[in-house]
Structures are given as C-alpha cells and as structure tokens.
Amino acid sequence: MSAEAWEPKIVAFCCNWCSYGGADSAGMGRFQQPPSTRIIRVMCSGRIDPLHVFNAFLEGADAVLVTGCHIGDCHYVNGNDKTKIKYKFLESVVRELGIEKERLQLNWISASEGEKFASFIRDVTEQIKKLGPSPLKPEGVS
Amino acid sequence: MQKGEMFLGWSTKEDIRKRGGSGGLVTSVLAAALDKKLVDSVVVLKKINDFEAVPVITSDVNEVLNSAGSLHSVPSNFAKLIANKNLKVALPAKGCDVRGIIEQGKRNTIKLDNTFIIGLNCGGSMHPTVTREMLEVMYKIRPEDVHGEEIEKGKLIFETKDGKEHAITIDELEEKGYGRRESCRYCTIKIPNNADLACGNWGVTGELAGKATFVEVNSEKGAELLQNAVDAGYVQIQKPDEKGIAARARIKGAMEGLSRKWKEKVFIPMDNRLEYFRKELENCIDCGACKTVCPTCSCGDVSKCTEFHYRGDAYKMSMYHLVRFLHLADSCIGCGQCTDVCPVDIPLTRLYRRFANPVQEELKYEPGMDLRRPPYFEVKLND
Numbered sequence A: 001m002s003a004e005a006w007e008p009k010i011v012a013f014c015c016n017w018c019s020y021g022g023a024d025s026a027g028m029g030r031f032q033q034p035p036s037t038r039i040i041r042v043m044c045s046g047r048i049d050p051l052h053v054f055n056a057f058l059e060g061a062d063a064v065l066v067t068g069c070h071i072g073d074c075h076y077v078n079g080n081d082k083t084k085i086k087y088k089f090l091e092s093v094v095r096e097l098g099i100e101k102e103r104l105q106l107n108w109i110s111a112s113e114g115e116k117f118a119s120f121i122r123d124v125t126e127q128i129k130k131l132g133p134s135p136l137k138p139e140g141v142s
Numbered sequence B: 001m002q003k004g005e006m007f008l009g010w011s012t013k014e015d016i017r018k019r020g021g022s023g024g025l026v027t028s029v030l031a032a033a034l035d036k037k038l039v040d041s042v043v044v045l046k047k048i049n050d051f052e053a054v055p056v057i058t059s060d061v062n063e064v065l066n067s068a069g070s071l072h073s074v075p076s077n078f079a080k081l082i083a084n085k086n087l088k089v090a091l092p093a094k095g096c097d098v099r100g101i102i103e104q105g106k107r108n109t110i111k112l113d114n115t116f117i118i119g120l121n122c123g124g125s126m127h128p129t130v131t132r133e134m135l136e137v138m139y140k141i142r143p144e145d146v147h148g149e150e151i152e153k154g155k156l157i158f159e160t161k162d163g164k165e166h167a168i169t170i171d172e173l174e175e176k177g178y179g180r181r182e183s184c185r186y187c188t189i190k191i192p193n194n195a196d197l198a199c200g201n202w203g204v205t206g207e208l209a210g211k212a213t214f215v216e217v218n219s220e221k222g223a224e225l226l227q228n229a230v231d232a233g234y235v236q237i238q239k240p241d242e243k244g245i246a247a248r249a250r251i252k253g254a255m256e257g258l259s260r261k262w263k264e265k266v267f268i269p270m271d272n273r274l275e276y277f278r279k280e281l282e283n284c285i286d287c288g289a290c291k292t293v294c295p296t297c298s299c300g301d302v303s304k305c306t307e308f309h310y311r312g313d314a315y316k317m318s319m320y321h322l323v324r325f326l327h328l329a330d331s332c333i334g335c336g337q338c339t340d341v342c343p344v345d346i347p348l349t350r351l352y353r354r355f356a357n358p359v360q361e362e363l364k365y366e367p368g369m370d371l372r373r374p375p376y377f378e379v380k381l382n383d
C-alpha cells in the first residue's frame, strides 16, 4: 500500500445526545468527510474512561477523539465536567508517554453542528496523515 | 505545650538514651503512649541484624523499648501495614511513611484521628541488598561482621565486631552507585512537618549532641503525645537555643537544595520517550508487587489496573502500567517502594515520577503533605 493511499484509523467517542447527533447531522447534511472514523457511541462523555482511550490506542487507533455536549448542556447535568477533569490527566499521561498531541483531542459538538463535526474529522485526518501510523499500533495491524 | 513549639528531649531511661538514634525520645514517647493507653498498639521495627528488620504491630511495652535506634538500610513504609485494620496506633515514620499514611487516610482505609504519627527527619535510606554489596565492594568488610552503623558529617560509618570504624563519604558511595536509594536522593521532605511530631538530631549542638532529640510539635495530637510522655516520666525536655534552631533550618535548606539538583540530574528531558518506557518495562513479569506495596493505592485485589490487563495481550505497552501511570500522576509520593520490590529491577519510581512531576507541579499539589483531596477525585463532584 502506497503512502498516499494510507487512511488513518480514528476512534471517535461520541455522546448519545450531542456529538453523536452532530455526526448524524453531518451525514444528513451531506458534508464531505473522509472514511477514517469509527464512532463509538456512549450515553454521555462522562462515561469515557481513560482506560477506553488507552485500549483504542493499544488496539491500533491512530488517533482518539473524545467528544460530548458543550459545557452546561450535558444531559446528565455535569457529565462533561467530569470528562474535562479526566481528560486533563489523560492528556498529560499521553503526552509524557511520547505520543504526539494531535493523536488525542477533545471537542464539544452539539447535535446541530454537523458542519463542525465534519470539519473536525477532516482536520484530524489531515493531521494524522502527516504524522503517519501511531507508534502504539500493534505489529501486523494496518 | 502547643503546635509550633520546639524542644530538645531525651529518654529518662539511661539505657534507651544510649541505644536510641539520638536521645531515645521517639522510643520513649511510643512506649509512654502505649503504657498510658493513649493508643492500643504501636508499630516498631524488629531487628534481624544491622541492616535488616521487619515491622511489627505490638502492644508490648518491652518490645517497643527494645526497638530504640535508627536503621538506615530498612526502607520500610508503614502505611499499607496499618491500613484496613482500624487501629488506635502510634508509630515512627519517615517523611514518605507520613505521606503514605495521610494518602491512605484520604482513601478511608486509615482513621487519621486515631493515628499518632511521630515523624523522623530523614536524609535518606538504603536498600538492604545494595548495602550488603556495598559493604563487600566498597568497605571490604563482611556483612556478618558489622556491629553498628551511623551517619556523621556526610560520612557513612560502619563499626565491625573488632571495634574498628570504617568511614566513606556518602558522595563517594553514590558516585559508585551505592548509598541512598535514588528516590531519597531527590526527595525534598527532610523534616516531616506533616506528622504530629517531627524528630531528628539536626539542631542538637554542644554537649547534648548525640544525646538528645530535637522535636518539633506539629499538631495538637503531637502536643498530647509529648506531654503524655513527659507526665508519665518517660522523657525529659528543655527549650532549644537559637543557635540550634538556626542550624537545623540551615541543614534542612542545604539538603533540599541538594535534592533539587539530584532531581534535575535524574529527570533530564528526553525525546523518544515511548521507546524509553517500552525498553524499561520489557522485562516486566506481571507480578503486581509494585501495586501491592504502593502506599497510596487502596484498591485491593480487584482494581482497574489488574482487571483490564491480560498476559496474552500483544500490546506495545501493558494496560497495567498505563493505568498505574495515570493513577499515580497526582498521587505518587516518590517513596521508592515499587523500585525496591521489583524482582526484575525496573526503576519504577523513576518512571512514575516522569508522569507525576509535571502534573503535581502544574496543579501545585503535593500528595501526603496535607488533607487536600487528590485532584483526580474531583470527578466525584459535590453536587
């Protein structure tokens, strides 16, 4: 497979009420986006344990996206406040581990922001294409 | 007697004063607390030889009195020992012991109200196995012939059974890879003001040098402990002079400065960190000892780091270590226990500190120094 043809594998965690809706709107609105993402739907971004993110990386994800409702809009009151706290630690561990910062990103996307979701995916895919495969990708996984 | 006061003190029992690390005050305060029923039990070290000992929880005053003396090559940590036992206990504790106990307190496995902590100033401790090797290689004496050990003016002195003294400077020992454990070299908690009392020999000058313990009262519980020992006739105290107080502060400052230098030397910035961590961890045999001894971990047998890690994984990093790196980022106290017990000699404390240093500096959070909740606990929001 030539370098141009390489598509990164990006795992995006989306909360049921906002960012998953955003991904849906992106599709409904026919906004262009590359086929690089695998969406994992969780009820709330607060459900995303750092462990899930580590696991995605260890299984071969080239980037992991943590997304949820805008602060104040979480459908479980403060789930995304908890996400923010966990993310801060997760980010510093991933950075110290020597993983490029583009490979882990946080974004708040509402159900109506289809365009924002699509352009986020486009941007991340571009960045990761430049970086190449993740150094944590297991042997034999493309 | 109240918080903030300082004293010079010693045991009223001549024999204990002689055997004690400085004035036998710590032993006597512990014994008095047990004798007068301030506590039900006391933790002390039971000596095997001059560089090995096991910690015991005892209610026997004689066993406490027998324990007088400092063992510099017994890097124990008492926090896990007293956790989940619901004890009313008094115990001696180096800075890292104190920090471990306070962290366990925050995790509800130790009731701090029932725990009387007698802090020991600590310039560092040594690993018993390394000490054995050091005796043979550097001192050219057989470990079995050692009769006593002390630290004086930057020198580590061993006395052999034939009465001879063998001295080498600690700097020289550390240059050759011996001496204090690495985590002690960069530890900046030299006087444990987080304990109820802080005891040591720094600040004892003149005639009393070597015959008295300098003690600082850090809390009301500390005042109760010391007053109890004075009232029970176990110890005698007097006010220190200004010169002593200044000397103690000066030595503390100098030691902390040296630790900061060590820290810079050990944690040089580096590229290719993932490769570094993978290389260091490649011999891991998944024994779990580093977690078992960790004085800030209170998870028990079933925990996130172990339950989501499988030996058959072909991952580039083990999930066990990733979770530990994350959990220790805000909680690692740098005690060095994990490195001490690792059967394949992975420098775990050094790895954990790589993650903990930036987080703890940024959050201005020093685990084990006060009762502030670990920042990660904030996920348990109050509302």
Ligand SMILES: Cc1cc2nc3c(=O)[nH]c(=O)nc-3n(C[C@H](O)[C@H](O)[C@H](O)COP(=O)(O)OP(=O)(O)OC[C@H]3O[C@@H](n4cnc5c(N)ncnc54)[C@H](O)[C@@H]3O)c2cc1C
Residues within 6 Å of the ligand: B019, B020, B021, B022, B023, B024, B025, B026, B027, B028, B030, B043, B044, B045, B067, B068, B069, B070, B071, B072, B073, B074, B075, B076, B092, B093, B094, B120, B121, B122, B123, B124, B125, B126, B199, B200, B201, B202, B213, B214
């Ligand atoms: C490893 C170590 C390093 C030290 N470094 C310094 C220093 O640099 N500067 C300074 O001023 N003071 C230092 N001290 C403290 C000093 O040696 C004396 O312990 C202190 O002055 C109290 O003297 P004491 O006679 O009252 O104690 P003692 O009456 O002799 O009682 C000592 C108590 O401490 C316990 N103990 C002995 N060894 C250990 C150990 N390794 N871990 C936990 N508990 C132990 C004993 O069981 C006993 O209960 C250090 C102590 C230790 C253990």
Ligand code: FES
Residues within 6 Å of the ligand: A015, A016, A017, A018, A019, A043, A044, A045, A046, A068, A069, A073, A074, A075, A076, A079, A080
């Ligand atoms: S429901 Fe969307 S972040 Fe909580």
